[in-house]
Amino acid sequence: MRRATGQAIGGVAPVGHPQTLPAVVDATLADYPRLWAAAGTPHTVFPTSVDELLRLTGGLLLPVGP
DSSP, rough: OHHHHOOOOOOOOEEEEEEEEEEEEEEGGGGOOOOOOOOOSTOOOEEOOOOHHHHHHEEEEEEOOO
């Protein structure tokens, strides 16, 4: 994981990777007005929203779970 993202497992942020990576944003996250995403270390997070995650990552909003 660190080779692809430059970040440690447990703190991989959705942005800031050395190269563009494909992203999927779980559609159920749209149920929450504020999300907390990892920010590059296992001990840091940042507030965001589904719309912002989609904009920042260029990801797809898809159902992930059953």
